[in-house]
Amino acid sequence: QIPGCPYRPFVGNMVEARKSQAMTNCLKWMKKYNSKIIRFYFYGGEERLLVADPDIFRQVLVTNSKNYVRHQQATRLSDLIGALPLFSLSGEEHHVIRRLTNPAFSLKVLHGMIPVFKERVEKLVDIWSKLINESSTESNTKSRAQSSTESRAQSSTESNTEHSTQSNTECSTEKQEYKFAEVDVQFYLMSVTLDIICQVGFDYELGSLENPGSAGEGKIKSLLNNIRPGLLDFLPFSDKIPTKTNKRFWRDSAFTKEFTEKLIEKRKERVSGSEKRDILSILMDARDEKGSGLSDRQLIGHVFGFLVAGFETTNTSTTWILLKLAENPRVQDKLRKEVTSILEECNYDITHDCLDRMKYLTCVIKETFRLLPPLTCLFKRAIADDIFKGYFIPKGTVVGLHIGALHRLNWEEGDEFIPERFLDSGSVDGTLYVPFGFGPYMCIGHKFSMLEMKTILSILISKFVFDLVPDREYRRVQGVTMRPDPAVHLRISSL
Structure with missing residues (x-):
């Protein structure tokens, strides 16, 4: 049996899911059950799967893509247009x-x-x-070193939102005053x-x-x-x-x-x-x-x-x-x-x-x-029986290909922001990085x-310096895409 969340009638596990910021529950559940394929219960008690295994991603999106169709929930928008x-x-x-x-x-x-x-x-x-x-020159003028220190201090306090800064972050030490x-x-x-x-x-x-x-x-x-x-x-x-x-x-x-x-x-x-x-x-x-x-x-x-x-x-x-x-x-x-x-x-x-x-x-x-992928989870529905890593997947199963979990659980220091990991782009397996999807349905x-x-x-980066606004924190919320909430405010200054 595929490991996963306990059954809950009517609302499934969705009340728990909606209390947390986007991506949090899938990552938590997969770590709890030590598996990159887990089951959970949607509204109405419908059993669904969440997947972060790159081999299953390839199977659903490429090698057996004809067996999977987009799980089209009736949307108000499509009805209206x-x-x-x-x-x-x-x-x-x-x-x-x-x-x-x-x-x-x-x-x-x-x-x-x-x-x-x-x-x-x-x-x-x-x-x-x-x-x-x-x-205002009085209220909005600081040394760049002071502002950078505030940015570094604030980002280190946001580890609970998984927007943590690397511990060895360096900052500018310019001393001149600047307006922002x-x-x-x-x-x-x-x-x-x-x-x-x-x-x-x-x-x-x-x-x-x-x-x-x-x-x-x-x-x-x-x-x-x-x-x-x-x-x-x-x-x-x-x-x-x-x-x-x-x-x-x-x-x-x-x-x-x-x-x-x-x-x-x-x-x-x-x-x-x-x-x-x-x-x-x-x-x-x-x-x-x-x-x-x-x-x-x-x-x-x-x-x-x-x-x-x-x-x-x-x-x-x-x-x-x-x-x-x-x-x-x-x-x-x-x-x-x-x-x-x-x-x-x-x-x-x-x-x-x-x-x-x-x-x-x-x-x-x-x-x-x-x-922070725009689309955190791509839902597909099996139109015929299939097998995932020895697990039987019956026809009609809704499979959630969780891009956010795939991107974090299959990379070294997966929760850290390290752009340098992409300098050797040829070394990145295509199924480990799929922000726009993969295969015939790629965006x-x-x-x-x-x-x-x-x-x-x-x-923008050639014209301005961007610093954090002190004491302003953000959560990940899921809409059409995953977006920050509240709206992002930054201190900007001219170069």
Whole structure:
């Protein structure tokens, strides 16, 4: 029998799971039962599996992937928009749609997006620089050595949240005074990524950075921030209850669906073959071998999917990275030296080749993804019987491929933030590091996300120093992606 949690009727082990921050319970259970495959009970007492064994990951995602389909829980969002995005599809339907959408994420298309990434981040630099210049000299001025010491001290007290800093962390010892501003970096990164998604995805200038209080921007942000399961969402009637949360969700999703439909109608008015190559235009022009394209309903689903996945992944992951850099001044200083050196050699003309040379930046991003993957657990359902390491897996079993546990339990010093472990990328087994999935269902936008984050971070780290705000701690909470709560505030200062 597979080891695991005791049976609990009605609510299973989910009450215990929801009391802790994301990832905590799976790691605790696997260590308790000394096994990388365990069982637990979901709502209604349904028995499920959690897996952190790389061999089983490969079996489910690659060698026997046809036996596993995405476990599609009925979501309020898919019901309201009437379509499913690519990341919710399985089998032949996924294969066909994936083939149609691949051209939208070709390297040529992605490289052409870099100027948009750069323009939006440079606007953010202007905003943050102004905030720093306007900050109070009396209350917001310290020596950099003092601030770095505070950052190091605070990060060492956060080991209970598993955001611990290496014990040998070094910090800057500059003595000059400097002005800083305390900034809600999560809020501003949301605006940057939302603007980028709308512009490169749909050739639509939302202007979220310039107009943070606009009604449209607020509704889209609200919707994307609230696509997360609540305790009642697993009941069949939960989406019909007129709660305050549901009413807001209905209103925001209706607006966003209408917004999406208008984008599609606008594209139809454009002459086919236009030089504009935003992702929506490419999707609308896509045809299979029979000459068939995507229906309006499918387009709505994929536009929603790109909006949700593209916005959430980059926003939350970039926020986590800046938090880790603030916790680890040694890593931040080392990264800044690499980035500024390469940018100077490239005359600050950011291209794919320029970004590709930033090896340590890639390591920092990958290490943050390893510790704090956007998607912590990928649920699959077996459509036929199978065997895992001698354990019989009956048809219909829901298998949770726990990426967070895989990334921590199969690496040396797995709970530590050590970007250098990725310097020799060729030594990393593909099934030990899967933040974007693996095999035929690997995230179609993973190269887009990496390129966007590298552009954002290379500019920000070359312009600012990031320090922790004293006495502010964060928990991991699971929504569409795993995000920090409360919103991340950092002290930023100009170089």
